[in-house]
Amino acid sequence: MKKRILIDMDEVIADIYPKFLDIFEQENGWRPQKEDYWGQKIYDALPDAQHLRSYLHKPGFFADLPVMPHSQEVIQELMEHYEVFINSAAMEFPNSLKDKYDWLQRHFAFFPWRNVVFCGDKRVLKGDYMIDDHVKNLQCFTGVPLMFTATHNAFETAYTRMNNWQEIRQFFAERAGE
Amino acid sequence: MKKRILIDMDEVIADIYPKFLDIFEQENGWRPQKEDYWGQKIYDALPDAQHLRSYLHKPGFFADLPVMPHSQEVIQELMEHYEVFINSAAMEFPNSLKDKYDWLQRHFAFFPWRNVVFCGDKRVLKGDYMIDDHVKNLQCFTGVPLMFTATHNAFETAYTRMNNWQEIRQFFAERAGE
Numbered sequence: 001m002k003k004r005i006l007i008d009m010d011e012v013i014a015d016i017y018p019k020f021l022d023i024f025e026q027e028n029g030w031r032p033q034k035e036d037y038w039g040q041k042i043y044d045a046l047p048d049a050q051h052l053r054s055y056l057h058k059p060g061f062f063a064d065l066p067v068m069p070h071s072q073e074v075i076q077e078l079m080e081h082y083e084v085f086i087n088s089a090a091m092e093f094p095n096s097l098k099d100k101y102d103w104l105q106r107h108f109a110f111f112p113w114r115n116v117v118f119c120g121d122k123r124v125l126k127g128d129y130m131i132d133d134h135v136k137n138l139q140c141f142t143g144v145p146l147m148f149t150a151t152h153n154a155f156e157t158a159y160t161r162m163n164n165w166q167e168i169r170q171f172f173a174e175r176a177g178e
Numbered sequence: 179m180k181k182r183i184l185i186d187m188d189e190v191i192a193d194i195y196p197k198f199l200d201i202f203e204q205e206n207g208w209r210p211q212k213e214d215y216w217g218q219k220i221y222d223a224l225p226d227a228q229h230l231r232s233y234l235h236k237p238g239f240f241a242d243l244p245v246m247p248h249s250q251e252v253i254q255e256l257m258e259h260y261e262v263f264i265n266s267a268a269m270e271f272p273n274s275l276k277d278k279y280d281w282l283q284r285h286f287a288f289f290p291w292r293n294v295v296f297c298g299d300k301r302v303l304k305g306d307y308m309i310d311d312h313v314k315n316l317q318c319f320t321g322v323p324l325m326f327t328a329t330h331n332a333f334e335t336a337y338t339r340m341n342n343w344q345e346i347r348q349f350f351a352e353r354a355g356e
Contacts, residue, residue: 004302085302091291097275113269114299120292124182124263126304 002083003128003178006141009088009100010062011133011150013071013108017042019061020052034151041152056093063099067107070165076110078172084115085127089137091120131162146171180261181306181356184319187266187278188240189311189328191249191286195220197239198230212329219330234271241277245285248343254288256350262293263305267315269298309340324349 010016020042025031028048037045043052055061078084086104090096097118104111117125122132128143133153138145146168147159162168188194198220203209206226215223221230233239256262264282268274275296282294295303300310306321311331316323324346325337340346 006302085299087302091279091294091296094276094279094291097279097296098272101269101272101275112298113272115302116269117295117297117302118269118275119295119297120290121263124184124265124293124295124304125302127302 002081004083004085004126004143005078005129005131005172006122006125006127006143007075007084007086008130008132008134008137008148009086009090009104010065012131012148013068013075013086014062014065014103015068016062016065017151018066019064020055023052023055024049038151039154045151057095059095060099062093062096063103065103068165070169072108072110074165074169075108077169079111081176082129082172084111085117085125086111086115087117087119087122087125089120089122089134090118131168135159180259182261182263182304182321183256183307183309183350184300184303184305184321185253185262185264186308186310186312186315186326187264187268187282188243190309190326191246191253191264192240192243192281193246194240194243195329196244197242198233201230201233202227216329217332223329235273237273238277240271240274241281243281246343248347250286250288252343252347253286255347257289259354260307260350262289263295263303264289264293265295265297265300265303267298267300267312268296309346313337 021031032046043049075084088100090100104116122137123140129146130138130141130143131146131148132138133148133150135156138147138159145159147153147156147161149161149163185191199209210224221227253262266278268278282289300315301318307324308316308319308321309324309326310316311326311328313334316325316337323337325331325334325339327339327341
């Protein structure tokens with residue numbers, strides 16, 4: 001039986017930061033650089049930026065996020081040897097549900113809807129590997145947790161870290177045939 | 179640690195049949211009785227009714243379904259002793275996602291969004307008990323499967339059967355303190 005990989009959406013296959021940066025730049029007249037917020041969430045790091053988080057609740061916010069480089073091709077490769085589920089803790093943002101579904105249809109058209117999960121608490125998910133950017137999800141997982149690098153987890157040291165999708169390709173290539 | 183109960187939505191806490199019967203009656207001028215379809219899905223049992231299934235894809239279909247009798251109060255009671263997750267294989271009907279979320283907010287306002295899951299294939303869900311009307315979900319479950327009676331499963335004999343929410347209350351009352 002194929003082993004199962006659980007793959008998160010936001011900040012793993014969908015990049016929310018360009019949109020946050022666009023909004024911040026429109027409002028403040030300057031575009032933050034990585035070093036201005038790295039190590040924190042952008043809305044905790046920058047002055048008067050807390051309200052950026054409220055954009056996550058707006059219909060359409062998740063509809064046009066850029067795809068993380070190489071995530072499509074690597075996921076297609078992984079599906080040859082693993083059972084892959086794409087999941088998102090979308091229930092906190094109910095206006096995102098259809099946007100996220102449509103986004104997957106558009107950018108991951110090869111990916112079956114049967115293997116998509118929108119949830120709140122990821123402890124309910126069962127798998128062998130979890131690729132996620134949040135400690136709260138990885139720490140309750142009973143399989144192998146893999147931390148996808150994001151600004152808010154940059155200084156976490158407790159997990160095997162994946163900095164990009166080419167590192168994920170490499171990690172699983174080394175396990176070929178398991 | 180509390181044991182976990184996974185509870186399905188359609189035909190378990192949300193009754194889709196009154197709506198199918200309304201549509202059929204509007205179109206055909208007579209209202210089918212239980213004996214006209216019991217043992218099959220209504221759209222397989224009745225003449226020229228296959229198209230009823232397509233209503234599942236329409237926005238709004240799931241928005242105003244009646245609540246299964248006693249499901250609210252029994253779920254509230256179960257939450258005192260168990261960790262409860264409400265789940266739905268909603269991914270097949272993407273237009274239902276927000277409708278189902280809103281329906282839960284309206285009728286199960288006491289229920290936390292963190293414990294709601296919309297998925298395709300329920301094999302990804304981990305729990306101790308699963309209350310569901312579909313063999314395909316129950317047969318892959320590694321915990322205790324409990325079949326909630328629905329017309330399409332009426333003649334299945336392989337599972338412990340729950341005919342209504344009072345039987346579910348009774349089943350778990352007998353396990354008090356586990």
